[in-house]
Amino acid sequence: MLELVSYMHLPEDALTEVAKQLLSNEAGRYRKALSLTESATKIAPMLGLMGTLIPLGPGIVALSSGDLETLSSSLLVAFDTTVAGLAVAIVCFLVSKVRRRWYEDYPNNVEGVMNTLLEKAEALREQGFVFPRQKGAGFSGRFSAAVSEEASYEQA
Template sequence: MSFDNQVFVWLHLLVSLLLQPVTWGLFGLLALAVMDIGITLGERLGGLARWRRLALPEIERRARKRLDRADLIARVGPMLGLMGTLIPLGPGLAALGEGNVQILSVAMRVAFDTTVLGLLAGVIGFALGRLRRRWYDELLDELEAEGNQHATSLAQ
C-alpha cells in the first residue's frame, strides 16, 4: 500500500507541475492567433494579389505553411484548454472533501478560464484555416485558368 500511495503522490505532483506550462502554452497560442489574424487581414487587403507574381510552387509552399499554422492553433488550443480544465479539478475536489470551498472556487475558476481560452484559440484557428483555404483555392484556380488561357492562345 505504501508504494501505491507514493506513486500517486508523485503522479499528482507531476500533473500539478503541468498547469503553468499549459497556461503559458495557451497564452502563446492566443498570441500566435492574434498575429495570424493580422497576417490574414494583410492577405485580404492586397497581400494575395502580390502572390500572383510568385511561382506556383512558392505559392503552394506559403499557403501550406500558413494553413498548417492555423490548423495547429485550431487543434492544440482545445487540447491545452482541456488539460487546463482537468489539472486544477483534482486539488479542487480534494479541497471540497476537506470542506475548503475557497480552494475549490479558485480551482473551478482556473478550470473554466483555461477552457474558454483553449476554445477561443481553437475557434480562431479554425476560422482562419477555413477562410484561407477558400482564398488559396480561388487564387490557384484563377492562376490555373490564366495558365490554360495563355497556353490556348499560344497554341493558336
C-alpha cells in the same frame, strides 16, 4: 509572375517546367499558412482540457479538507481555461475557413495567368522576338512593351 518573366529566355519546355515549379511552390506556401491555423484549431481544445484538469487536483484536495474557497477558485480556473481553449479553437477554425476560401481559387488563377504568359511568349518567339537573359525591371519592362506591341499588331 515576375519570376516567370525573368526566365523567358529559356526554351519552351524548360519554361513550362519552371512555371510548374513556381506554381507548386506558391501552392505549398499557402498550404503551409493554412496548416498553422488548422493545427491551432486542434491543439487549443487540448490545452484547454489540460488547463481544466490541472487545477481540479488541488480543488479535489480542498474539497476533502472542507476548503470551499480553494475549491471554488480551482473550479473557476478550470472553467476559464476550457472556455479560453474553445474560444481560440473557434477563432482559428473560422480563420482557416476564410483563408481556405481565399486560397482555393488562387492556384487556378495563377495557373491561368502563367498559361497566358507562356502563350504570349510563344507568339513572340514565332514572330522572331529573342528574350534577353537579363533579370530585373529593365527586362520585364521590355517584355511588357513587346506584349503591348504584339497586342497593337493584333488590333490592327
